Amino acid sequence: MSHADAAWFDPQAEPPEDPWDEPPDDPYEDAAPVSPQPIRAGGCARAARAPQFRTALDALRSVYGFDAFRGDQAAVVDQVIAGGDAIVLMPTGGGKSVCYQIPALVREGTGLVVSPLIALMHDQVDALRANGVQAAYLNSTQDASERAAVERAYLGGELDLLYVAPERLSGQGTRSLLARGTLSVIAIDEAHCVSHWGHDFRPDYLALGDLAEAFTGVPRVALTATATEETHREITQRLHLSDARHFVASFDRPNITYRIVVKADPRRQLVDFITAQPEGVAGIVYALSRKQVEQTATFLRSKGIDALPYHAGLPASMRAEHQARFLREDGVVMVATIAFGMGIDKPDVRFVAHIDLPKSVEGYYQETGRAGRDGEPAVAWMTYGLSDVVQQRRLIDAGEGDRAHKQRQQQHLDAMLALCETVTCRRQNLLAYFGQASEPCGNCDTCLEPPPTWDGLIPAQKLLSTIVRLQRERNQAFGAGHLIDILRGAGTERIRSQRHDQLSTYGIGADLSDQEWRSVVRQLLARDLLQAVGEYGTLAVTEASAGVLRGETPVPLRRDVATGTGARTRKASAPVDLPEGDAALFEALRAWRTRVAREQGVPAYVVFADATLRALAAARPASLADLDAISGIGAKKKESYGRAVLEVIAQG
The missing domain is CATH 1.10.10.10 (Winged helix-like DNA-binding domain superfamily/Winged helix DNA-binding domain)
Structure with missing residues (x-):
């Protein structure tokens, strides 16, 4: 057998780097140190947090500024408030957090949220406090005095919600602390991490099933945006949720356009794709290795694109700086391994690009789902070639695990390859993987430009x-x-x-x-x-x-068309569906929001989402009372920003 033949990669493309020359990135590694906000410390005596609102709808209107729940949210909230357990499968951007935050505000006690990432806790706590909710977290970024203050606040009945990582719940000290207070609800976020066969298995999630016995009578809700039927069963079994009511929403993200193009010169193709996007939008580019991340970011910067690298091998201070810029500045492109993204709540990511083949459809769905969380149009783009297939098979063959584990990895890869090579609707293929049927979407590359086939x-x-x-x-x-x-x-x-x-x-x-x-x-x-x-x-x-x-x-084969970006997007940065006059006011409101966010040191979307700014630009409210009709403005934000917003509108 000849061992000299290494020409398995596309000749025009750079050879992929040796996947064994560096350790894999841990997607759950703490993204970066974050500075905790102070929590009002109460006494040490046990006290239960009194319900903040009489009904779920009162909480929704006052805190979030919304008049009605979406989809299954109302049914989930009713189930949990009544003391029942729930399993919630809902796509990214579908509003899963409302399903446990509202019950925590209506039930007596403090809501416990098990969250896998410090960055995710930080963002959610910031957003909750901006809405007037008393929220806090316990994690490794805090010193002893800061943790003690949070603990006193919990025991004093001063917290609506408390966020912890699954690892912290493994310690007897944390469980003892929680037992001394009163829990209103237990929410297990990213519950797919409990599955051995899932793409993000995390061993500490296995111990969360014991929470049913440790805190009897406290309703539990497990939530995820990524679960096959098998993973769904594992969540039910491993978290001891056999009596839970199941809520399975459609995994469809109709606002995302899926595009996969043949790999020729991936960096040039990536540049062409990014420069075809609307000006000033944020995006994420995923690569398989740290070296590829840094080389790609450097190349994009040489082409005038504001690109930043992110992987677990970078210093924590650099990761923190790059993450902060991505969250708070317009037009930043983050080039990253899978260590980045799961803890990012940024709603206005307009594109997610892959220059290497993801290992599974679950991973691909979750990563692309970080685009367009606000419901506005977004693009999931990938360049894929022969080198990706061979490299992934090599990784499986050389990896750890028994034959059954490698066989399952191969099945994941086969499903991913089927998505890449399909000649039918990509969205149909993607949803079928999760056991959901759909009609052709008309908004993916194979629907918009059906590929020709030939007899191979x-x-x-x-x-x-x-x-x-x-x-x-x-x-x-x-x-x-x-x-x-x-x-x-x-x-x-x-x-x-x-x-x-x-x-x-x-x-x-x-x-x-x-x-x-x-x-x-x-x-x-x-x-x-x-x-x-x-x-x-x-x-x-x-x-x-x-x-x-x-x-x-x-052997019917798809005929590869001339390689290009596969992107057909508008170049203007104006918001969707706004006339010219309203668009100018929208930009003025966005500039005001940017200034406020910088002064407060929070991402712009924590102040107001784009959808709220568009509603303000279209409605042009003239009084504080008029703001009550604007979706996304609750009581706290009306108090904090109402007069300033009205001034911007009056000037506009």
Whole structure:
């Protein structure tokens, strides 16, 4: 067997770096140190937090400024307020946090929220306090005195909500503290982390099932935006929620346009895609390794794009600075590993791009779901090629775990490849993975520009025959590059020295270009009609290959179109559906919001969401009473910002 053939990557693209030259990033590592806000400390005597509101709708209107719940929110809230358990599967941006925050404000006691990331706790606590809710967290960023102040506030009945990480709940001290106070509800966020087969398994989540016995009578709600039917079952079993009521919303994110383009020159393609987006928008670019992250960020900056790197190997101070800029400035693009994103509540991310193939559909769905949380149009873009397929299979073969674990990883990869290679609606494919049926969306690349298909049976037979002959006649195996050279009749030194020009299949594939052959290889790999094996990614036949060689298995292939960004977006930065006069007022309100956010040291969306600014620009309220009709302005924000907003509108 030849070990010299390393030409398995696209020739125009940079070879992917060795995946073993660095440790993987931990997506749950604390993103960055954060400065806790002071909490009013009460006495040490146990006291239960009195209900802040009489009804759920009172809380929704007063705190959030909304007149009605969305989707299943009302049913979930009623279930939890009545003391029942719930499992909530709801897409990112669907309003999961309302499902436990409202019950915590209506029930007696303090709501406990188990959250996997310090950054996520920090953002949510900031947003809650801006709405007048007494919220706090306990985590490793606090010193002893700060933690003591939070503990006194909890025991004194002064907190509506308390956020902790699952690791902290593993300690007896934290459980003892919670038992000395009164809990109104227990919310387990990102509950898919309890699943061994999920993309974000976190061992400390397994211990959370004990909360049912430790705090009897306290309703529990498990929430996630990412769960297959199997993961859903695991959440139910491992968290001891057999009596819970299940709420499964559609995972569809109709505001996201899914686009996957053939990889040729990924960095150039990425630049073309980003520069096609509206000016001043924020986005996230995901890469597989730290080295790729830093190289890509440097390249984007050289092209005039305000790009920042983020991965777990950077100093904590740099991660904190980059995260703060991304949250608080316009037009920043974060280039990151999966260590970034799960704890980010930024609602106005307009695009998420992948320059490496995600390991699973769950991971892809969660990462792309960070775009367009505000419901406005967003794009999920990915460039994908043969190198991605072979690299991911190498990672699985060389990784840890038993045969069953690797088989499951392979199934995850196969599903991801099926999404990439589909000739039908991508959204249909994506939702089907989560067990949900849908009609063609009309808003993905395969719907907007249906890919042409062609009969690939004969080319597949030629390729598979070459592999079989090399194996049987010479006990040799090679990667895609050399096999394509044989089929195309190339006169390379390697072919001559190996006497491969004497094979019966030599030159029988000259009718296809090198890139067309690479497309054939990529699609056969995706359909398990071909497999990449060993350290060097040599190609071998599979059991399913026999049907192709006999001519019994049809091989329809998608024809790769000319490589481009696949992006068709407007270049203007004006808000959607606003006339010119209102758009000018919207920009004035946004400038005011930016100033206020900088003064307070919080992200702009903590002050007001874009949707609220658009409503203000369209309605032009003239009095404080008029603000009550604007969605997103609760009592606290009306008190804090009402007069300033009215002044901006009057000037406009």
